[in-house]
Amino acid sequence: MDKKKLALSAMAVLATVSLAACSSKSSSSSKSGTSGASVQLKAAYKNTKATDKTATKNSTLKLAEPNDSPFQGIADPVLSTNAEDADVFSPGGDQPGSINGLFHTDKNFKIIKGGLANQTINRKAKTVTITLRKDAKWSNGSAVTAKDIEYPYEVIANKKTTSQQYSADYNAIKGMAAYHTGSAKTISGITFPDGQKGRTAVIHLTKVTPAMKYVGNSFIWSSVEPYEYIKNVPIAKLASSTQVRKNPLFTGPYKLDKVVEGESTTWSPNKYYYGKTPQVKHISINVVSSNNIDKAIQSNKYDFTVPNSVMHGTDYKQLKSVKNYKIVGQPALSYDYFGFNVGHYDTKTQKNVMDKNSKMANKSLRQAMMYALNLDAISKKFGNGVTWRANTLIPPIFGKYWDSSSKGYPLNIKKANKLLTDAGYKKRDGSKWRTDPNGKKLTIYFGAMTGTSAQAAEYQDYLQQWHKVGLNVKFTGGKTMEMNSFYSTLQAPKQSKIDVYAAAWGLSSEPTPTQIYGEDAVYNMGHFVSKKNTQLMANMNNSKSWNDAYRAKAFKQWQKYMNEQAAVAPGSFSYNWGPVNKRVKGFDMGAANNNFWTNLSLTSSSMK
Amino acid sequence: MWKTILRRFLIMIPEVIVLSILVFLLAKAMPGDPFTGSINPKADPAQIHHLMKINGLYDPWYQQYWNWVVHLFHGNLGNSYQYQEPVTRLIGGRAANTLWLALFTMILTYAFALPMGVYAGRHEGKLPDTIIRVYTYVTYCIPFFVILVIGIWIFGYVLGWFPTTGSISSDATGWLHTFGSRFYHILLPGLLGALFGTVNIVQYLRSEVIDSKHSDYVRTARSKGVPSKDIYRHHIFRNSLLPIAAFAGYSITGLLNGSIFTETVFSYPGMGLLFVNSISYRDYTVITALVLIYGILNLIGTLLSDIILSIVDPRIRIQ
Secondary structure, eight states, rough: OSSOSSOOOOHHHHHHHHHHHTTTOOOSOSSSSSSSOOOOOEEEEEOOSSOOOOHHHHOEEEEEEEEESSOOOOOTTTTSSSHHHHHHHHHGSSTOOBBTTTOOOTTSSBEESSSSSSEEETTTEEEEEEEEEETTTTTTTTTTOOOHHHHHHHHHHHTTTOOOOOOGGGBBBBTHHHHHHOOOOSSSEOOOTTTTTSEEEEESSSSOGGGGBBTTOOOSBBBBBHHHHHSSSOOGGGSSSSSTTTTTOOOSEEEEEETTTEEEEEEOTTTOOOOOOOOSEEEEEEEOOOTTTHHHHHOOSEEEOOOTTOOOHHHHHHHHHTOOOOOEEEESSSSEEEOOOOOOOTTTEEEEEEEETTOOHHHHHHHHHHOOOEEEEEEEHOOOOOOOEOOSSSEEESSSSOOOOOOOOOOOOHHHHHHHHHTTBBBBOOOOOOOOOTTOOEEEEOOOOOHHHHHHHHHHHHHHHHTTTTTTEEEEEGGGGGGHHHHHHHHHHSSSOOOOOOOOOOOOOOTTTTHHSSOOOOOTTOOOOOOHHHHHHOOOOOGGGGGGHHHHHHHHHHHHHHHHSSSSEEEEEEEEEEEEETTTTEEEETTTTTTTTTTTTOOOSSOO | OOOHHHHHHHHHHHHHHHHHHHHOOOOOOOOTTTTTGGTTTTHHHHHHHHHHTTTTTSSOHHHHHHHHHHHHHOHHHHBTTOSSBBBHHHHHHHHHHHHHHHHHHHHHHHHHHHHHHHHHHHHHSSHHHHHHHHHHHHHHSOOHHHHHOOOOOOOISSSOOSOOOOSSOTOOOEEEEHHHHHHHHHHHHHHHHHSOOOOOHHHHHHHHHHHHHHHHHHHHHHHOOOHHHIIIIIIHHHTTTHHHHHHHHHHGGGGGGGGHHHHHTTTTTHHHHHHHHHHHHTTTHHHHHHHHHHHHHHHHHHHHHHHHHHHHHHTTOOO
16 A cells, blocks of 8 residues: 555556456456455464564565566655655555655554654644654654655655656645745745744645545645755755665664665664664565566565565466465555546646547447446456456545445446447448447447557457447557557547547545546546536535545445446456565554554564 | 778768667657656646656757757766666666676677587587587577576576576675675576577587588698697687677677566666666657667677677788
């Protein structure tokens, strides 16, 4: 669970998905349960053996980061853009995905007390106050200060920054926009009641929303920057500086001993850490090719793979019954989906507009196309239990918000045919293809990204299923598309090359979907807009939704509506899973385990 | 000869300029840009546009090209978009890794292949020749990545004789330890590369040896009573090296190419993967820098081959 921002860039997700697809997906029995997966994985490994204190004190915990290329090496979550960096530097935070993180969370990613800092939201004054704990220190011994809370905003919003994190939501912080454009030298809306060296920063906003109660929201940045340590490095050069790459500072339980560029990191306990003392003496994290990660685990080389790193479904098949390992997992912060092109983006008004006459504007056509797909069978065929048909557009990791009762789109050819015929899409003159309601020829273009051979087989199955109900669906350009051209095509303000497409989203730990489905969202690539949709999304963060139950209901209503409209339809969910060696004790990758690293101990000095 | 070399160098200048323009244009012609891959729900398109703008990616190509040339002459190849660090530093680190591995592999390859080739040629048609021929063809037939995966599995994981990831162990300190650890890490990929990459050299050498064996000067030497050992050493071997010398220049400059397979399987950060990734991420600065480097190296390779040939064969002189 990535708590910073998005650990998963779209590309990382695509990689995951394309690779995971060769394998994963499962279950026709998606009633409710934790996830609808055929395999039930738990986020924690409850090792009942006793801790071997000498082994724990003297051993190195060996972690693998399965990846096919060297990691970039940016230890700073404000600047790094990819999941690998967040993984290999993860012992620098309380738990994976939370490098230099400010807050502790509950299992719903809601901010709770007890972390590096506490947060209070004042709805009346529209302020968010962040107060550091007294013993908050960097790994070089210097105190974490109020300025360190503020500096990330400067780095993110600086005109010359290389960070990609700035978004329009930050304009809600007073003075942020002025700083971003360069007209102000400081951010006036962030103040320090007891001075820059103090422990408190107050963020003044034009609005406060319930999203701010959750880590990973797009208003309040949730990590600190060591201002004193990096203040002399120009922000434009921060990402390439030694302070960020070679000798970065951390607030977490471990400090970095050494980083070998692109290959490995090694860690030892940070004696200035405020929390529980880490038990294991050393941690090493090595990049291991995903081609042979299964072999590496089978030969007892690693204690576990970094939580939430990318593991393929085919590996699950190889590893699920390895003697010395237990498989753990939790639903991923991502989902696959089908998008339909129903409009365009008006560059003048900067808003998405639905086109009533577009090819895919008919709701019945979209629903029929979804009912025609046999996603359950595909999961079964290519799945190893770690991916399954999705039922909504909120993944089950958000237990409170995920609508478990939703059925989604299971295979129903009969219904698909009926929907099409009723809507006027009929076969005329003995043709094998249906025409549109006006009797004109109908050819639908399917855009899909080039991936593995298994994924290619899945795409072929989609086409076959659509052909079965009489829809003439073809690949855009006659074949799958390379990732860059796929997104270039989709992101054009107006395009008619792709009518329906398969893609994936990686999510932040705060799931408000306005940035991808909102009226003014550039990433709303299918351009589905309706008053009701705008209203339903607004409900997630209106004044009533400070009430958790109301907010959960708002999310569920939105899911119901989106499913019914089928302009963006759920494809698949998957597990974030990994093998854990049975000598490891205290492993729990759940969001509520805020002491991930310090809870770890060993029951033996050997992995065998 | 020095004149020739100088002339060849001068010709290289326009070649490199044309090459660089072509590379620049082709790179920009690819769909997408360095930021296409970073779309996610929380990356604001406005910020992406801002980044595109400050990086000059909206400028016309000739302006971008000019900026790039100006920077180039200041020794600045730009920043990698993907790695967010100077291209020179990025390539420098990878090139060192690749050079190490490739040099080791090349030395081993020649060490295995030269004796095998001569031996096979000398015993043409006999059992050793057959064995060597079968060996080279078999190794040639198996795809290299299969060899690597099987190799790392048996020798790395099952037997545990060799390290399985990276170019150096993370706890290496001190000069000797660092050197030793680096060497230990390239041992297995180097050995596999050499043992399974001999076919060209062995086959060329073998057929050359067989040809030379029947040539007049060898017959003359034999009739004079020169011991057969000396004939092979002084007459046949040197002449048979000609075709190998012809591509030796390329293999020297090819040291920096890197191997995608080896680098992926052994998680070894090198030039091959860097190149492939930079293309899929549209990391323009890295792509152009690498293609330019490779282009220049190839031009130098041709020249080197010619020089080596003229040294090996006194009859050939570059005019």
